[in-house]
Amino acid sequence: MSQGQPRFITAAGFAKLRSEYEELFGTERPKIVETIAWAAANGDRSENGDYIYGRKKLREIDRRLGYLAKVMKAAKVVDPAAQESRDQIRFGATVELADEDDARRTLTIVGDDEADASVGRIGWSAPIARALVGARVGDERIVGLPAGEKSYEVIGIRYPT
Known part of the structure; x- marks a missing residue:
């Protein structure tokens, strides 16, 4: 994302980004956090597939949330x-x-x-x-x-x- 360049977007495009952000933050992320907590309670984490996959998925979701937040902050909605x-x-x-x-x-x-x-x-x-x-x-x-x-x-x- 280049500095100084406005990030033009239509209202429909912005709504789609916001919807994705809300879905990830409000639904997907809490599910993964719950899975990680459950898997961690099962003991040895080094060979626990649910725990390892959950942590990896959580990092992916957090990266996407960070990207979406940055894009929405820089967006200039144009009609x-x-x-x-x-x-x-x-x-x-x-x-x-x-x-x-x-x-x-x-x-x-x-x-x-x-x-x-x-x-x-x-x-x-x-x-x-x-x-x-x-x-x-x-x-x-x-x-x-x-x-x-x-x-x-x-x-x-x-x-x-």
């Missing part, structure tokens, strides 16, 4: 529906693109912590998102991808209402 400049690609825009072969794809630019490329949700710091920000319908952008450069034309821009 894409409030975007005034709707003719340009900005955070929260859903964009329809066409490549050189006229293959179409639709992407939504979201916070990096809520990105999921498999459903077209691209983090705003991804190379394709950075290349598209500021573009208007009809603009062409060249994106440097691992497989080489690719050219995209902006076909449509939508924002939630």
Whole structure:
């Protein structure tokens, strides 16, 4: 997580992070602590699988809780529906693109912590998102991808209402 850079996120993305935090802190962690206490009461901890696994799982949960807390503290919730400049690609825009072969794809630019490329949700710091920000319908952008450069034309821009 870089210092100084705001960590943009949609309200839905923030709610999902908070929900995960609450589930881990309120449900999962107490269950693991209970399992560890029960396993510790059974005696020799060096060969006690429940105890060893429980401690490992507790560390994983605590690491994730720390990460989620840090992300939520740094998050700047942005409402894409409030975007005034709707003719340009900005955070929260859903964009329809066409490549050189006229293959179409639709992407939504979201916070990096809520990105999921498999459903077209691209983090705003991804190379394709950075290349598209500021573009208007009809603009062409060249994106440097691992497989080489690719050219995209902006076909449509939508924002939630």
